[in-house]
Amino acid sequence: MPLSEIVFRLGERNDLSQIIRLLADDSFSGDLESAQDVSTDRIPSAYQQAWEAVVASGENQILVAAHGVQVIAVLQLTMIPSLTLRGSRRAQIEGVRVASVYRGQGVGTQLMQWAIDLAKKENCLLVQLTMDRRRERAVRFYRRLGFVASHEGFKMQLDQQEGFGNG
Amino acid sequence: MPLSEIVFRLGERNDLSQIIRLLADDSFSGDLESAQDVSTDRIPSAYQQAWEAVVASGENQILVAAHGVQVIAVLQLTMIPSLTLRGSRRAQIEGVRVASVYRGQGVGTQLMQWAIDLAKKENCLLVQLTMDRRRERAVRFYRRLGFVASHEGFKMQLDQQEGFGNG
Numbered sequence: 001m002p003l004s005e006i007v008f009r010l011g012e013r014n015d016l017s018q019i020i021r022l023l024a025d026d027s028f029s030g031d032l033e034s035a036q037d038v039s040t041d042r043i044p045s046a047y048q049q050a051w052e053a054v055v056a057s058g059e060n061q062i063l064v065a066a067h068g069v070q071v072i073a074v075l076q077l078t079m080i081p082s083l084t085l086r087g088s089r090r091a092q093i094e095g096v097r098v099a100s101v102y103r104g105q106g107v108g109t110q111l112m113q114w115a116i117d118l119a120k121k122e123n124c125l126l127v128q129l130t131m132d133r134r135r136e137r138a139v140r141f142y143r144r145l146g147f148v149a150s151h152e153g154f155k156m157q158l159d160q161q162e163g164f165g166n167g
Numbered sequence: 168m169p170l171s172e173i174v175f176r177l178g179e180r181n182d183l184s185q186i187i188r189l190l191a192d193d194s195f196s197g198d199l200e201s202a203q204d205v206s207t208d209r210i211p212s213a214y215q216q217a218w219e220a221v222v223a224s225g226e227n228q229i230l231v232a233a234h235g236v237q238v239i240a241v242l243q244l245t246m247i248p249s250l251t252l253r254g255s256r257r258a259q260i261e262g263v264r265v266a267s268v269y270r271g272q273g274v275g276t277q278l279m280q281w282a283i284d285l286a287k288k289e290n291c292l293l294v295q296l297t298m299d300r301r302r303e304r305a306v307r308f309y310r311r312l313g314f315v316a317s318h319e320g321f322k323m324q325l326d327q328q329e330g331f332g333n334g
Contacts, residue, residue, distance in 0.1 A: 023250065029252070033251075033252075050254030051254070053256075054249070054250065057226060058224075059224060059226060060247070060248060076249060078245075080259075081224055082221070082261060083186060083187070083221065083262060084200075084261065084262040086214065087217030088213075092259075094257075095249065116323070120325050127325060128320070128321065128323070129320075130295065130318035130319065130321070131319045133319055147322065148323065149319045149321050150322055151319075152300055152319075154295065154296050154297070154298060154309050154314035154315065154316050154318075155295045156283070156312070157292065157293060158283070158291055159292060
């Protein structure tokens with residue numbers, strides 16, 4: 001697949017079931033998503049509400065890569081106004097996923113590069129993300145993009161659901 | 168100082184110069200803040216603009232601890248709508264600072280606990296933060312609160328400013 005066939009664009013409401021399938025196609029956090037419901041295209045209401053909240057927020061965007069009608073990669077970009085670092089904006093990236101059959105072909109790199117470019121245009125001083133330590137291969141991916149693993153990423157669950165580890 | 172004398176409340180515009188002094192009173196990132204300007208109470212415009220952006224955002228709050236008219240601790244709480252983890256909201260904490268003379272007395276713990284309680288009330292599934300690895304003592308602080316250091320925290324600077332490392 002030549003990379004020129006891939007379109008990088010904002011996610012649309014019609015992409016949602018494919019995005020949820022992408023989130024579920026993940027060996028670390030996939031079992032925490034609801035692939036079984038999505039396979040019948042009945043999208044669980046929690047995802048629908050989350051979609052509406054992301055769209056309504058002026059500080060959040062969903063970026064996707066698409067190959068024809070197929071959504072093959074996704075990430076969420078959040079702009080955070082902040083008092084620290086002399087009142088700098090930060091851009092934060094969450095939920096980076098590339099469809100397993102499309103990995104290793106530069107799709108993730110290009111999607112991340114677009115997110116970084118958007119952060120620059122929005123005058124962010126910093127782009128940040130956290131990555132589950134079990135995603136060993138992804139460390140090289142983020143280092144190549146120019147990220148530095150300078151911080152510890154702490155998480156605390158607030159309910160009884162067990163064993164998730166999002167990256 | 169008994170903890171009962173401390174008031175935990177939302178930050179107000181009048182607190183801003185004290186908050187900036189707190190951010191500058193930090194051995195890891197303090198030199199990146201503008202303490203010299205603030206000491207004359209001429210608040211740099213970047214901080215003022217950041218304050219307006221945080222207040223205007225429905226997803227960000229500044230929490231402070233005050234002892235009389237003195238602001239002695241601060242943190243920023245951001246609510247992030249998210250598609251991952253079945254469309255869960257996340258709460259993120261940034262810029263945690265306690266005035267050096269007030270450390271070790273439970274002020275930071277109580278401020279963090281209030282932030283965690285707010286996250287629960289807002290139906291967040293997760294509270295997250297990143298911490299500069301050089302803040303070795305803070306690791307125990309966050310562990311005691313119930314955080315797990317499960318993730319790598321990656322940062323990328325987008326301009327030429329050197330050597331900052333916010334926690």
